[in-house]
Amino acid sequence: MEETKRRSLKPLRRLMPYVVRYRGLAIGAAVSLVVAAVTTLTLPLAVRRMIDHGFSSPDSTFISNYFGMLVVIAAVLAAASAARYYFVITLGERVVADLRRDVFSHVTSLSAGFFDTVQSGEIVSRLTADTTQIKAAVGASASLALRNAILGIGAVAMMVVTSPKLSGLVIVAIPVIVLPLVAFGRSVRRRSRAAQDMLAEASAYASEQIGAVRTLQAYTNERLVTGRFAGAVETAFAAARSSVLARALLTFFAIFTIFASVVAVLWFGSRDVLAGAMSPGTLGQFLLFSVFAAGALGALSETWGELSQAGGAAERLMELLAEEPAIAKPANAVALPARPLGSVAFRGVSFTYPSRPDLPTLHDLTFTIKPGEKVALVGPSGAGKSTIFSLILRFYDPQAGSVLVDGVDVAAADPAELRGRLAIVPQDVTIFAASAGDNIGFGRPGASAAEVEAAARDAFADDFIRKLPDGYATQVGERGVTLSGGQRQRIAIARAILRDAPILLLDEATSALDAESESAVQEALERLMQGRTSIVIAHRLATVLKADRILVMDEGRIVEEGTHASLVARGGLYARLAELQFADGKAGFARAAE
């Protein structure tokens, strides 16, 4: 399946709309291509006239005029080739720039279910490697193929015009040369693809190990890992060598058969010249046309491989572009009430992750959270707490029941409007490769520096940010300053404060912070929750104590509901969990329960 798909050039046709957008460049490319090819085809005519008349002409003006004309032809050819290069390469770059932009923007619109099944590395490789292949195809390869097609057809036509007899000979020879070349070419391509796949595997292995270099060194697995990588590299080398060997044989075969047939034609032709049936110039002209035709054919067979690879790349990108976002704005989106209320309700919600169809995650869940209420979600790992957040954010649609935010079914609302009313502080805070200020600003694009700093102050993050080498401009993400767990948390809280959304979804960090960070984070959270509806996946006793209500979840169901005291008194799941989860020494369960 993959094999046949990749060999087809059809998917390249789907790039046409992109090419059509830049008609000027495409027309420029086509015109310069035709001019260059036609000019090249006039050269053998000139050569014939020169051999047949030039050398025998009594005065030298003929020859001088002739060379003058040749210089003009050379100038036209050079100009047309340069123009072709400019138009074609610019078109390729332009089309690929548009494709990259479209694919990235489309990918960001796809829903969580899509990312559950596709590796992000694969998408990135489509954005980079596949588009680069297309650039080569739309640019260099396509123009080479076109040029050689025009040149080949023109040269063959001219061969027939020049000498039908010799052409007949060549036409008999063509299948003898071409068919084995095509078969050989396929095997070369198969081998080179195998080599590329091997290399991709080796690189994936290396990048995984480099990404986890600390674990690798901590477990002193260097030798094992280097050995494995060396093995993968050797396999890739062996595959590459086999592909190179096949290519070398192909080159031998191609050069030998083509030249041998040219020699054969020359031999037949020279007999005609000797017999006086053909002028020497005509033989020269025919020979040049057949060299052009052979060259064009050879070049076509090379570009064919590149074009078909690009066809595969285009197909993969088009598949990605054709992927429909499962979560989209409904045609007649219901507007949320202009004045945000901050209420959330689940009505008979049952949900199964699309990537895990055999494992129902939420079962007939019904609960209501009133505006301004602080609700703690508690339950064993895997109970479905984070899934509730995903459904409120409408990353997924439930299979049954409905989720209401401010009284509107989230499936009927515009996801952008819905998410504008929600702020999330996840357990694993994402810090982007950007400045501290930009990391907070992510909460509300367009916020001013003063607003960012105010949010940071409210989140108790201002102090530590100011102490960074460049303050708010310090790079804190990848390769920048590494932040402590508590600092990352406070950046995330500042981000949520800046968003100023009426409903807050908070997944408390499980990792223990030191007492000072802990209290700073707690205070920041208190600020954040003020006046907002908050749903907190709680891991701390302090949080459940302050909650208006606690929902206890187990295996996708709400099994208990109440306040800390009432639930402890009940002696059920919560009481057991509280004993384990909150007995963290700082605020022992026994003391809290009194």
Ligand SMILES: Nc1ncnc2c1ncn2[C@@H]1O[C@H](COP(=O)(O)OP(=O)(O)OP(=O)(O)O)[C@@H](O)[C@H]1O
């Ligand atoms: N994206 C996903 N695709 C498929 N299954 C998932 C996905 N996310 C979570 N699950 C599964 O759904 C179930 C509920 O997960 P969820 O993350 O909601 O639990 P949780 O209560 O938040 O757990 P924890 O406290 O450990 O974070 C688990 O069995 C988990 O394996």
